[in-house]
Amino acid sequence: MDQALLLLLDAANYVLVIVLVAMGLVIVFGLMRVINMAHGELFLLGAYTLVMLQQAGVSYWVGLVAAPLLVGGVGLLMEELVIRHIYHRFLDTILATWGLSIIIKQGVILLFGPGAQSTTAPFTAQLDLLGSSYPAYRLFIMGVALFVVAGTFYLFFRTRFGLAARAVIANRDTAACLGLSTRAFDRATFAYGAALAGLAGAVMAPIMSVDPQMGLGFLIPAFLSILVGGAGHLGGPVLGAGLIGATDSVTASLWSPVLAQVVVFTMAVIAIRIFPTGILGGGRK
């Protein structure tokens, strides 16, 4: 029984981490139809913001607040300088954001070098859970992920901003006629997605290698989650992450990480075959 609960705990941890990383990607892809290939690099920037501040002697908590603000600012710049010119050219957004991702990654290599940087978690305590030790910091990560999901759902479904945002998605022209500034909405949404990537980077930095390649690792499961869950609804990727993350974690626990990847990709292929637009549907046509 304890074994099964530990299995669930590991799976929940991984699912929430994917959700945390995927949320920004989903908002930008699902609401703006921009496949942001630079999302992993925004994640990277979040982690390096934390590294920079920690090396300057600033506390972890300041870094945690600064990372989403700074990366959100970078997102705003990206939107203003590049993305807004190519909203209607779907394939070009992939190319443009990919180019941006290379610029950011190489910029980080130039500034910090190719090596891994050290970061320290704000607390290193281990809790005794079900007779097995569990790092308290992982519970903190799960808390942050839950907070981000809840906050995002609240923002889009319970506030005036969310109402306006959904109006713009549903019918851009009508929303504009009714006096909503669609430009402001685009800007805010992209910056919010980028800020979430930055937050995820700062949160994950203490438990992974902080190096210029770090953005890639979570990007693939995050994209898979969106494909499986569907991009039309905010709940889609959460569901997708649940399926992908739990399958991966449970298979890795019971058998091996190699088999886990095979199973996850097979499952994703089957899911996409049955639900071409994702389980919850693709939304906007």
Place this chain on the structure above:
Amino acid sequence: MNKVSRRRLLASGAAAAAAAAGAGALPGLATRVLAADPIRVGAVLPFSGGLELFGNQAKLGLDLAMKEINDAGGILGRPLEILYEDNKTDPKTSVEKARTLIGRDGAVALTGPILSSSRDAMAATVNRSKVPLLYATNYEGGACSRYIFSFNTVPNQELAKLLPYMHETFGGSTYMFGADYVWPQQMFEAAKGIIGQQVGGEVAGVEFTPWGVKEFAPVIRRIADSGAKVLLFALPGGDGITFIKQAEAFGLFDKVTVAFLGFAETYLGAFGPGGGQNMWVTVPFVASGAQPGVTDFVARIRAQAGEEVPISHYVMTHYNAINALRDALQRKGEVGPEAVVDGLEGLTVSTPTGPVSIGSADHHVTLPMFLAKTEGSGLVTVEDLGRIAPEAGCS
């Protein structure tokens, strides 16, 4: 000022064009007949794409060897020039760069790369062009050809003393965990043999992980539950750092001690103060070693590259490879790819850690090895293991 430099530029451009025309008429030959022409060695190394740290370490050693050789008057009166090419940590690019270095630049030998996949990809090119590859990274063994020389260790040299020592000191069984590609798989095969026959210990489990996995909680839990006392670890790069960080947070190292294969001191900066301690390795070079040759070598590298730079065995093995090339050419008294091969066979080179002998048949090296563990920001030697001969896996 501007005019002069522009004129110079034009003049040198014209000269280059003339040289190119000459090279076009006599491909490959034009660069080799002039006596004062430098002896060119091509270095195909990763300076981007993920393994930059290793590429940069190799370059430290190569740069120092080139500088020292040229300061001492070159080889047979000719200066040595090392041409660096970035293989982007990619096998296909490695082959393209190797072809360029041999065909366009007339390199008498190549050195690099780091990954086995890149080396295997380049093997066909060096065999066909009959230009030797001086490989200086520890690997799984079995790369045997007239045109391939290995200046670092093969599995038995890394494992034969490490595994018995770990078993005696920490007892219990051994768990093996590494990346899912040829080097860890071959290393673990060799390790299983040594543990079964020599040590009489038990293997608690063998497990591989695909590249790019960022979440190791299930694996960490399995290792902790296996009851193993020793973790034989072969997961290079960022994934390895991620694993160690997560395992440390889970308190795994209270239960098991890590024997780290493919370790480089460059990793230690990533774990933060107090992290990544007490990890055990056998390596051909420990920068904190007390031998005069080592302290002198470290001082020379630091004078060139700064006080802060970590110095791993990759620095020394690449340095050794170039010095061996010099000795080989001087031994033969002529310059050319065949002279490098003939000169290297059976050669003994003096290195910072002592004499290193190149096998005349297997082209692998017998070299001094050290048992060491991580402490602070580097390695400390625990035991001088003496010279260990390679089991190169050449049939």
